[in-house]
Amino acid sequence: MALTTLISISPLYAAALGLVGFLVCLVVNSKKYKLDHIPGPFIAKYTDAWRAYKAWSFNHFTDGNNYQTELLGKYGDVVRIGPNTVLVLDPEAINTVLGFKERLEKGPGYQVFVIRGTTQTALVGIKDEATHGRYRRPIANAYSLSSLKGYEPYIDQTINTLTDVLDQRVTDGKAINMSDYLHYWSFDVISTLTFGEPLGFIQHGNDFNGMIKAQKAVFRHISITNNMPLLDTIVKMNPIPKLLQKKPNVFFNFASRVVKERVSQADVEKATQKTTNEKGQQIHKDLLSNFIAARPSYPDVMTDLRITHYATTNVLAGANNSALAMDRTIHYLAHHPDMQEKLHGEIMNTKMDDIKDTEGPPALDLALKMKFLEAIIQESYRTFAMPSNNLERLVSPAGLTLPNGVRLPPGAVAAMNGPALMHRKEIFGEDVDVFRPQRWMKGENETEEQFAQRRLKMDRSMLPFGSGSRTCIGRNVVQLELYKIWPHLVKTYKFEPVGDVKLHNVWVTVKRR
Numbered sequence: 001m002a003l004t005t006l007i008s009i010s011p012l013y014a015a016a017l018g019l020v021g022f023l024v025c026l027v028v029n030s031k032k033y034k035l036d037h038i039p040g041p042f043i044a045k046y047t048d049a050w051r052a053y054k055a056w057s058f059n060h061f062t063d064g065n066n067y068q069t070e071l072l073g074k075y076g077d078v079v080r081i082g083p084n085t086v087l088v089l090d091p092e093a094i095n096t097v098l099g100f101k102e103r104l105e106k107g108p109g110y111q112v113f114v115i116r117g118t119t120q121t122a123l124v125g126i127k128d129e130a131t132h133g134r135y136r137r138p139i140a141n142a143y144s145l146s147s148l149k150g151y152e153p154y155i156d157q158t159i160n161t162l163t164d165v166l167d168q169r170v171t172d173g174k175a176i177n178m179s180d181y182l183h184y185w186s187f188d189v190i191s192t193l194t195f196g197e198p199l200g201f202i203q204h205g206n207d208f209n210g211m212i213k214a215q216k217a218v219f220r221h222i223s224i225t226n227n228m229p230l231l232d233t234i235v236k237m238n239p240i241p242k243l244l245q246k247k248p249n250v251f252f253n254f255a256s257r258v259v260k261e262r263v264s265q266a267d268v269e270k271a272t273q274k275t276t277n278e279k280g281q282q283i284h285k286d287l288l289s290n291f292i293a294a295r296p297s298y299p300d301v302m303t304d305l306r307i308t309h310y311a312t313t314n315v316l317a318g319a320n321n322s323a324l325a326m327d328r329t330i331h332y333l334a335h336h337p338d339m340q341e342k343l344h345g346e347i348m349n350t351k352m353d354d355i356k357d358t359e360g361p362p363a364l365d366l367a368l369k370m371k372f373l374e375a376i377i378q379e380s381y382r383t384f385a386m387p388s389n390n391l392e393r394l395v396s397p398a399g400l401t402l403p404n405g406v407r408l409p410p411g412a413v414a415a416m417n418g419p420a421l422m423h424r425k426e427i428f429g430e431d432v433d434v435f436r437p438q439r440w441m442k443g444e445n446e447t448e449e450q451f452a453q454r455r456l457k458m459d460r461s462m463l464p465f466g467s468g469s470r471t472c473i474g475r476n477v478v479q480l481e482l483y484k485i486w487p488h489l490v491k492t493y494k495f496e497p498v499g500d501v502k503l504h505n506v507w508v509t510v511k512r513r
C-alpha cells in the first residue's frame with residue numbers, strides 16, 4: 001500500500017515535499033547554534049549562501065564597499081551573518097577575538113587555504129595555535145625588523161629596474177599604466193626578497209606567465225568560499241579543472257628549482273665557510289637564505305617541500321595586497337599634483353645627521369621620519385580594496401563575552417573584517433569613503449592633545465594586517481617596500497593623469513623633476 005502511494009505521488013508533490021524538508025533542515029540547523037539573540041539579515045540566519053552571494057557580487061559588480069562595510073549601522077556592532085557566524089564590528093573587540101589572551105582557533109572559512117589534493121595548508125590556514133606556533137617559529141626571525149635592514153639593497157635594486165622603465169617613458173613621452181607596473185614591481189620585489197631574483201614582470205612589461213591573472217582568480221575564489229566553506233569543498237572535489245589544466249604550475253616549479261639549488265649551495269657554503277658564491281657574488285641574505293639557515297634547528301618542519309611552500313605563499317600572499325595599497329596611492333597622487341608637491345617638499349627637507357642623502361632610494365630610517373608620507377601610507381592601508389573574506393575565530397568551550405556584553409556560545413564563529421572597521425565614521429570621520437591622508441595629521445584647529453586622542457582611536461581600529469599571534473608576518477616587509485619606493489619615485493618624477501583615471505587603471509605621463 002505504502003509503495004503504491006509513493007509511486008503514485010506526482011513529481012510536483014515530491015518536489016514540494018523535498019523543499020519543505022530542506023527548509024525544515026535549515027531552520028533546525030539555524031536553531032542548533034543558539035545565536036537567535038544576535039540580529040542580522042533574515043536569510044543569513046539560515047544559510048551562508050547569502051554572504052557568499054554578496055561576496056561574489058562585490059567581486060564582479062561593485063567598486064564600492066564590501067557587504068561587511070554595508071552592514072555598519074544597520075544591526076548594531078554584532079551581526080549574525082550565517083547560521084553559526086557573527087560579524088563583530090566593534091574595534092574594542094579586536095583583542096578579545098583576535099588577541100593573545102584568548103588565542104582562539106581559526107574558523108572554518110580558513111579551509112580555503114588547504115592546498116588542493118593534499119592535507120597541507122599554507123601558514124595562514126593552520127587552525128590551532130600550537131601547530132601554528134610550530135610552523136611560524138622557524139621563519140619568524142627572517143621577517144623581524146633587524147633582518148629587514150639587510151634586505152634594503154634588494155628593494156633598491158628592484159626600484160632601479162622600475163625607474164629604468166620610467167626614464168624611458170620620460171624620453172619617449174609615452175603614457176604608462178602605473179597600476180600595472182606597480183603590480184609588476186610588487187611581484188618582482190617580493191620575489192627578489194624571497195629568492196634573490198625577480199620573476200621578471202617589469203622587464204617583460206606584461207603578465208608574461210599568467211601569474212597575475214591566476215593570482216587574482218585565487219583571491220576571488222578565497223573571498224567567496226571563505227564565506228561559504230562548503231563551496232570550497234565542492235570546487236576542490238571537482239576533478240575537471242585539474243584535468244583541463246594544460247600548463248604545469250610554472251611558479252611552483254620555479255620555486256622548487258631555486259630552493260633545490262640554494263639548499264645544495266648552502267651546504268657547500270657551510271662546509272667551506274665561504275662568503276661569496278662560485279660567480280664571486282656576495283652570498284644571498286634574502287628570506288630563503290634565512291629559511292635554509294633555520295633547517296638544522298627545526299629539521300622536522302623545514303623540509304625542502306615546506307620551504308618551497310613558505311617561499312611560494314610569500315610571493316602569492318605578499319604581492320597582491322601590496323599592489324592594491326600602492327594603486328590607491330598612485331591614484332591619489334595622480335589626481336592631486338599639489339599633494340605630490342607637498343610630499344616632494346617633505347622628502348627634500350627631511351634630513352638625519354647620521355644619514356647621507358643619496359641619489360638612490362632613501363634609507364628606511366630617513367623615510368620613517370616623513371609624516372605626510374606616513375599619512376598617505378596609512379590612508380592606503382585604510383582604503384585598499386580588500387575583498388570580502390573575514391578573519392574568523394572559533395569560540396572556545398568556555399564561550400566568549402564581547403566588550404559590549406554580548407555573549408557568544410561555544411562553537412560559534414566570531415568574524416572580524418578590516419575594511420568595515422576602518423570605515424567607522426565616528427572614528428575616522430564622516431568622509432570615510434574619501435582618500436584623505438590629512439585625517440592622519442593634526443588638524444589646523446586641533447590641540448596636540450585632541451589630535452593624540454583622535455589618532456589613538458584610529459590606530460586602535462586599524463586592522464589591515466590582522467592582530468595577535470596570527471598577524472601578517474610580512475607587514476614589516478610591506479612597510480619597507482612602501483617607505484622606500486614612494487620617496488624615491490616622488491623625488492625623481494612628476495606624474496600627470498591621462499584621461500579619466502580610474503582605480504586599478506591609472507594611466508599617467510611621467511616627467512623628471
Ligand code: HEM
Nearest residue numbers: 123124317318321322391464465466470472473474477478
Ligand atoms: C599590504 C599588504 C598586506 C596585507 C594587507 C596583508 C594582510 C594580511 C592578513 C589580514 C593576514 C591574515 C591574518 C589572519 O588570518 O588573522 C595576513 C597573513 C599573512 N601574510 Fe600578509 N598582508 C600583506 C602583505 C604581506 C607580505 C608582503 C607578505 C610576505 C612577505 C605576507 C605574508 C603573510 C603570511 C605568510 C601570512 C600568514 C601568517 C600566519 O598565519 O602566521 N603578507 N596578511
